[in-house]
Amino acid sequence: MTAAQVHETISEETVRQISDELDEPDWLLETRLDALAALDDLEMPDVIRTPGRDWTNLHALDFEEFVDPLNAAEDKDQIGPDEVEVLPFAEAVAEREDLLREQFGSVIDPEENYLVALSTALFSTGTVVYVPENVDAEDVTIRTTQNSRSLFNYTLVVTEQSSSVTILERQDTGESVDGERYYSGVVEIAAGENSHVQYGSLQDLDEETYNYALKRGDAADYATVNWVDGNLGSRLTKSSVETNLDGEGSETKTVGAFFGHDDQHFDIAARVWHNTAHTTADLVTRGVLDDEARSVYEGVQDVGREAWDTNSYQRENTLMLSDESEADASPKLIINNHDTEASHSATVGQIDEEDMFYMTSRALGDETARNMLVEGFFVPVLEEIEVEELRDDLAARVRERLQ
């Protein structure tokens, strides 16, 4: 277990300094210090194991090399319409302490695993989005451009009753830093009764960056939490998008897309817990791998004992463009209530030779034919994305990567 290495380089003093710069109240400092202290005993998040192999080796991450929280630097845009509060974290501390105290760590336990605790102890930037009752808001955009060796980011979204909001959060890297980097992003969404949240993320970090992302939403009665998770950048990404369907009639749709090339590694998960009656989940992920890229996908639909009248669907498809790429997929369906309509499927495959022959027999060159097939492969996922800007961006990035 190498997890203790960070603890040696990151002191209590560092954590106090970060907290002090954000002018945080004592309770938040205590939460950070507790997370720091807990590091010694916490495990890395689970990874998929197949016989003889851990697909993602998080223990090999060299945190001493990466983690440099006091020199964190970024460009950030945090924009939204007037009726919504879109607050940089320091402002949220100053203006919305009660809200923070109530919600911070309410969806994701700050000490859930080693990487979450590390993020809790060290995050120096973030955004709080607060949507008041009955407000209907679009176009909240958050853009984070990482300019330092490491960056720990935190996002909290709280929607009050019968409100709705669309949020688009992007991550990329700016000024080049020699060597490898680390980006960590934790996103908590507390979706109030009958509210509707669409949260889209487009991760386009440079390919020397290791990326840990955990996004989780709790949906109250009749609330909807919809996710779009696009992963294009990074050297290694460990990302999980999760929803607790806690309220009656609550719903979620998770749409995932990734496109790996060179030696990129994507460890992608989509998870949903049906905790009560009349809930619906739809998990759709598609990914393409070229060169020596690897992906591992885990999808979990967990239908609890009290989850009467559940509808839950999951499908994942990975398309490999080269013989050197590798993929594993494991869709899991756990049913503890018989009153459930559910399906789950995953496929991993290469481009169909008959499809290629069909297209080239119509005069299309190999490359054009292949590119049309890849773009077409993403279409079912793109069609699920309701935010036009995100859909167009993702389609454009896919096209770029094919050039």
Place this chain on the structure above:
Amino acid sequence: MATLQLNNLHAEVVEADEKILDGVDLTVESGEIHALMGPNGSGKSTTAKVIAGHPAYEVTEGEVLLELDDEEWGEELPEEKLTWNLLDLEPNERAALGVFLGFQYPAEIEGVTMVNFLRQALNAKLEEREELFEDEADAAEDEDDDAGYETSPMEGPADEGEVDVAEFQQILSEKMELLDIDEEFAQRYLNAGFSGGEKKQNEVLQAAILEPSIAVLDEIDSGLDIDRLQDVSDGINALRDEQGTGILQITHYQRILDYVEPDHVHVMLDGQIAKSGGPELAEKLEDEGYDWVRDEAYEAA
């Protein structure tokens, strides 16, 4: 105008080492309609796929030639551009030269709309054709041109191609009307969720748009109801009558030959053309089956 010539063609399945074509001789000229009949497993579909360049088959002997007639090209073609050995060419190059394969089981391509696919295919054909016919000095010059084009953002999107969206829409509408195909087809994904009959109709539509000099249609009539059979037949006749396409029609059934009258009928047995004749041959096959052809062939041998 062109002539497709199969000379002593031998082919086998690459992975199975299984011999399928055992010396096929066949000539199809533009403007002619040929029917290729024969029992299952006789090598009809393999013939079609080998002509188009399917990677699963290896040609072990013989040749597939396409001879062009230079009238169509509007200028005199040099000697070396008149006869093409198709076996040396990629599937897309064969298509660009005017060879079309109508598939027995067309692929379903998700996420690619008909209109986008067909426009790109038409443009790819025009572009590839230009490359095949220009001589090497021109080719070098063209590459320079291309480089210049790409660096100039004011030229507009480089991938628009020779036939732009509006112009193509016009072409597509006309051809769809001719074939009695519903307009909404254009926005559907290529063959995805199409019925068997719709797929076959779509193959004929694609031929109508690409205007081949030789179209090989593999069981284009299988699984069609009578209305659709008529539409498809009208499409095939129009290809021949209006574009002078030569048709090699592979079929199990005499029925389509009432609508698309063949000039020549061939019977394939065990990887060879066992017998050729006029339209009356098809009728005899329908009535009497293939056994008598087999008997004749063995007697002759």
